[in-house]
Amino acid sequence: xxxxCWMGSTSVEVRDVPEPRxxxxxxxxxxxxxxxxxxxxxxxxxxxxxxxxxxxILGHEFMGEVVEVGPGAASTISVGDRVVVPFTxxxxxxxxxxxxxxxxxxxxxxxxxMAEKAFGFPTAGIFGYSHLTGGYAGGQAEYAxxxxxxxxxxxxxxxxxxxxxxxxxxxxxxxxxGAEMCDIEPGDIVAVWGAGPVGQFAMASALLLGAERxxxxxxxxxxxxxxxxxxxxxxxxxEHVDVNEALKELTGGRGPDxxxxxxxxxxxxGTGAIQAYDRVKQxxxxxxxxxHALRQAITCCRNGGVVSIIGVYGGFADKFPxxxxxxxxxxIRAGQCHxxxxxxxxxxxxxxxxxxxxxxxxxxxxxxxxxxxxxxFKHKQDGCMKVVLTPGA
Amino acid sequence: xxARSAITVNDRPxxxxxxxxxxxxxxxxxxxxxSVSVTGHRRSHWVAHGPVGTTVEWDAxxxxxxxxxxxxxxxxxxxxxxxxxWVHFRPAPGDQGTEVHLELEYSxxxxxxxxxxxxxxxxxxxxxxxxxxxxxxxxxxxxEIARSDGSPLGSRNRxxxxxxxxxxxxxxxxxxxxxxxxxxxxx
Ligand SMILES: NC(=O)c1ccc[n+]([C@@H]2O[C@H](COP(=O)([O-])OP(=O)(O)OC[C@H]3O[C@@H](n4cnc5c(N)ncnc54)[C@H](O)[C@@H]3O)[C@@H](O)[C@H]2O)c1
Ligand SMILES: [Zn+2]
Ligand SMILES: [Zn+2]
Numbered sequence: 001x002x003x004x005c006w007m008g009s010t011s012v013e014v015r016d017v018p019e020p021r022x023x024x025x026x027x028x029x030x031x032x033x034x035x036x037x038x039x040x041x042x043x044x045x046x047x048x049x050x051x052x053x054x055x056x057i058l059g060h061e062f063m064g065e066v067v068e069v070g071p072g073a074a075s076t077i078s079v080g081d082r083v084v085v086p087f088t089x090x091x092x093x094x095x096x097x098x099x100x101x102x103x104x105x106x107x108x109x110x111x112x113x114m115a116e117k118a119f120g121f122p123t124a125g126i127f128g129y130s131h132l133t134g135g136y137a138g139g140q141a142e143y144a145x146x147x148x149x150x151x152x153x154x155x156x157x158x159x160x161x162x163x164x165x166x167x168x169x170x171x172x173x174x175x176x177x178g179a180e181m182c183d184i185e186p187g188d189i190v191a192v193w194g195a196g197p198v199g200q201f202a203m204a205s206a207l208l209l210g211a212e213r214x215x216x217x218x219x220x221x222x223x224x225x226x227x228x229x230x231x232x233x234x235x236x237x238x239e240h241v242d243v244n245e246a247l248k249e250l251t252g253g254r255g256p257d258x259x260x261x262x263x264x265x266x267x268x269x270g271t272g273a274i275q276a277y278d279r280v281k282q283x284x285x286x287x288x289x290x291x292h293a294l295r296q297a298i299t300c301c302r303n304g305g306v307v308s309i310i311g312v313y314g315g316f317a318d319k320f321p322x323x324x325x326x327x328x329x330x331x332i333r334a335g336q337c338h339x340x341x342x343x344x345x346x347x348x349x350x351x352x353x354x355x356x357x358x359x360x361x362x363x364x365x366x367x368x369x370x371x372x373x374x375x376x377f378k379h380k381q382d383g384c385m386k387v388v389l390t391p392g393a
Numbered sequence: 394x395x396a397r398s399a400i401t402v403n404d405r406p407x408x409x410x411x412x413x414x415x416x417x418x419x420x421x422x423x424x425x426x427x428s429v430s431v432t433g434h435r436r437s438h439w440v441a442h443g444p445v446g447t448t449v450e451w452d453a454x455x456x457x458x459x460x461x462x463x464x465x466x467x468x469x470x471x472x473x474x475x476x477x478x479w480v481h482f483r484p485a486p487g488d489q490g491t492e493v494h495l496e497l498e499y500s501x502x503x504x505x506x507x508x509x510x511x512x513x514x515x516x517x518x519x520x521x522x523x524x525x526x527x528x529x530x531x532x533x534x535x536x537e538i539a540r541s542d543g544s545p546l547g548s549r550n551r552x553x554x555x556x557x558x559x560x561x562x563x564x565x566x567x568x569x570x571x572x573x574x575x576x577x578x579x580x
Contacts, residue, residue, distance in 0.1 A: 003560060020561040023545070024537040053543070055558030072536060091535040095403050095489055107531045110544035111556075113520055125541065128559065135543015135559045145561070147539065 002391065003057045003141035004370035009047030010378075012058065012371045020137060020145035025072030028149030030085060034162040035062035035139050035367070037377055037387040038170060039196050039264065040312055044130065045374050048265055048288070049314055051114065051131040058370075059140030060087035060127040061169040063162060066153070073149040083153040085146055086339035087170045089125035089136065092151030096124075103336035108147065109134045118315070123336065140370060142391040154343045163388065164350055167201070167357040171386075173342035175201025175262070176208075178310040181333035182258035184209045189251050191215040191300065192233075193293040194262035195223035197360040197386045198310060202260050203231040204355065215250060217243060217293075219268070222383045230359050238296075239270045247300050255302035263293035264311030281318060288315030299324050309334035360386040366393035394499045394510050396518035400526040402533050403490040406482045407461040412533055413480055413493075414464060422528035422538070424521055425513040439468075444512045449474055474509055475500045495526060524548040 001019045004012055020029055038061055043049050063084040069077050077083075090097050094106035105124035109115055112122035115132050125147070128138015137144060146152050156165050179202050182190055190206040192199045195218035203214040216227035217236045224235040236246045247256060269275035269292040281287035297307050298321045307330055325332065349355040362385040365373050373387045402409050412418070416437050420426035427440045427448060435455040443449045451472035457465040457479070467477035476499040483492045497518075499510045514521050527548045531538050538547040543556040 005558075005560065017560040018563050020542075023540050026535070026537060051556075053556055053558045055560060056543075057560045091531075091539075093403065093534045094530075095401070098403070107527075107535050108539050110539045110541050110547045112527055112548055113524055125539065131543045131556045131559065134539070134541045135556050136541040137559045137561060147541075148535070 001142035002367060003137070004059060004367065004389075006044060006052055006056045006058050007054055010045060010374075012045065012374050014368050014370055015055075017055075017057065017141070019143050022068055022070045023145065024147060025070045026148050026150055027070040028066050028073055028077050028146050028153065029068040030062075030064045030083060030139075030144050030146055030153075031067045032062050032064040032139055032142060032144060032391050034064070034166050035059050035141075035389050035391065036166060036169075036171075037061075037140070037370070037373055037389070039198060040129065040170075041374070042378055043265060043312060043314070045378060046266060048282070049130045049132075050118075051111075053131060053135075056128065056130075056135075057137040057139075057141050058128045059138035060129055061166065061171065062127075062139030062144065063156075063166050063169060064144075066149075067143070069149065076150040077153055077155075081153070081155050082158065083155055084165050084168045084343065085127070085139065085144070086152055086154070086168075086173075086343060087126055087129070088336065088339045089127065089134065089147055090151055090340055091148050092340075097151070097340075100338055100341045101335075102338040102340045104338075111135055126336070140367065140389060142367070151340065154347065156347065160350065161358075163358045163361060164356070165347065166388065167197075167360075168339075168343050168346055168350075170337065170339065171197050171360075172201050172346055172355070172357050173339045174198050174310050174337040175203075176205040176342055176346060177335070177337050178202040178260045178262060178308050179205035179209050179211075181308040181335075182206065182209075182211075182260065182306050184211050184258065186210055187212050188257040189213045189215065190258045190260065191217060191247060191256035191297075192227075192260045192262055193217045193267075193297050194264075194311060195220070195227045195233075195235075196262065199223075199260070199262035200227060200230065200360055200385075201357065202262050202310065203227055203233050206258075206260075207231060208349070208354065215247065215256060219270070220380050223380075223385065226359070226385065243296055244300050251302070255300055255305065257302050258306040258308060259297035259301045261294045261297045261307070261309045261311040265289040265291070265313050267292040267294070267311075278318065287318045289313050289317040291317040291320070295319065295321055298330065301328075301330055304329045306331045306333060310337070312336070361388055363387040365389055367391040368393075394514060394518055395496065396514060396522040397494070397496040398519060398523040398526050399492060399494045400523075400530050401485050401490050401492050402530045404533055406484055406491045409491040409493060409533065410461045410464070410482050412529070413482075414458070414460075422532060423525045436469075437466075441474075441513055443509050449509055449513070451476070474513075493526060493529070495522060497522060 108125035115122035125134030465479040
């Protein structure tokens with residue numbers, strides 16, 4: 001089959017690889033009909049996530065049709081089912097899963113020892129997302145093997161299009177969880193760093209959860225404009241104004257009640273010297289992150305407010321404003337999305353027409369065009385917001 | 394050589410105890426074992442992976458057996474590699490299942506056989522025993538051992554360094570559905 005493979009830093013090739021097979025009783029094989037490229041993939045593409053191997057199949061946002069089912073999943077999943085696959089691989093039976101913390105599943109990461117060394121305790125398996133998260137082949141391919149298919153597949157009917165439900169695999173639940181972690185109350189103003197697809201869905205979700213207003217912070221006009229048009233966000237271009245000042249002005253001097261980091265480890269900084277400091281340290285592996293957005297989300301947050309981190313980090317950050325965090329009684333919430341927890345409720349929102357996630361899609365391409373799509377998305381060229389790839393097209 | 398580790402399994406102590414007490418299943422999750430056959434009420438015969446395709450064998454007996462609480466065993470006199478082990482099961486606080494505490498002890502007899510123990514447990518015995526417990530937990534909680542393209546044999550310490558690429562392997566190169574009993578894959 002054809003699959004988009006990571007061949008080293010900023011190198012993706014679509015190659016011929018063997019087709020996946022059922023390895024465990026609860027596995028299913030899915031023929032992929034739509035698959036997306038995520039901001040998380042850019043961290044791999046740019047070489048900032050450790051434990052990638054040359055040849056790894058990328059991709060963790062995909063859906064398709066079940067073509068084979070192991071005996072352990074056959075009571076809930078059948079050949080022919082149309083399914084969305086959550087990016088988190090979760091057993092459904094461990095304590096973490098039974099508490100709804102699916103991205104912390106205790107049984108799905110065969111490289112748990114590796115993750116334990118990096119983080120202190122291991123985290124769940126994730127498709128196409130380094131060997132630290134299990135070394136699972138990803139979904140930017142024609143077929144994928146899905147472990148724990150009885151827990152890991154959301155069945156969808158024929159009435160909704162692929163584009164309407166594809167993002168239930170990751171970014172819609174992720175944006176929603178980012179907003180949910182803010183414990184939004186009536187009157188709250190929520191600021192979101194990063195107006196990428198994840199940020200857009202965080203803003204839409206914050207409004208759905210009752211926020212009074214949302215504020216988008218980014219530097220790309222077309223992304224800020226999408227936030228303004230699609231969610232009615234007020235916008236701040238951090239390259240042209242002082243973010244802290246602008247936020248104070250927009251919030252009567254209080255600061256946003258909650259701040260969401262939807263940027264992650266590769267944040268860009270408007271001030272050259274600070275960007276250079278973190279870039280050099282990151283390149284030398286003295287620091288694994290460039291946490292500009294996170295630093296700002298903390299220092300800009302209202303006293304006693306919540307900072308919700310959904311942008312991905314992999315290791316250690318410098319100049320972490322712990323004094324601001326501690327003295328001002330801020331709450332930090334964070335996590336890889338517990339996707340399975342949100343899929344069904346969000347599907348209901350989509351069915352009822354309260355959410356339409358398709359607005360973020362700007363590029364519809366064939367799987368073969370993945371290498372160019374990574375470049376376009378990385379450099380935010382051609383108004384690129386979200387790329388959806390179709391295998392076999 | 395002494396190795397110890399602990400893990401919490403989301404099940405009742407008596408169920409977790411019973412799974413362990415079925416000694417013939419130990420090789421399914423204990424990496425250094427090839428087989429265990431029960432030869433009597435308290436006796437068993439153990440075969441472990443030695444260096445370069447060889448095996449090490451011994452007879453063992455259960456020295457303590459308290460259902461739902463603990464099991465201890467040790468090799469019988471005359472074993473080439475003397476060893477002992479015990480496992481305790483305790484209810485975890487707050488209805489979180491059962492804590493499993495495992496300790497293994499292997500006394501290398503010196504000389505050539507000293508390297509056998511090194512082979513059985515590698516450079517990080519505690520790590521290997523932790524992975525053994527992870528697989529035990531996986532079997533009890535999910536009915537299978539998590540495998541990926543990078544680690545087709547599941548959590549095993551030596552796989553951490555020699556990862557396969559994360560794409561499916563050709564048919565003859567990968568173990569089939571019976572968890573833990575497939576052929577070794579080395580790259
Ligand atoms: N927690 C999870 O489960 C989860 C799931 C999916 C994605 N993510 C993460 O969410 C983040 C965003 O993903 P995406 O797909 O939207 O990526 P994206 O690359 O499309 O968007 C990131 C945006 O952040 C902006 N940005 C960069 N530096 C900034 C700064 N200093 N201040 C404000 N904005 C800044 C960029 O201009 C860009 O528009 C990534 O880190 C990704 O890994 C996390
Ligand atoms: Zn993603
Ligand atoms: Zn689990």
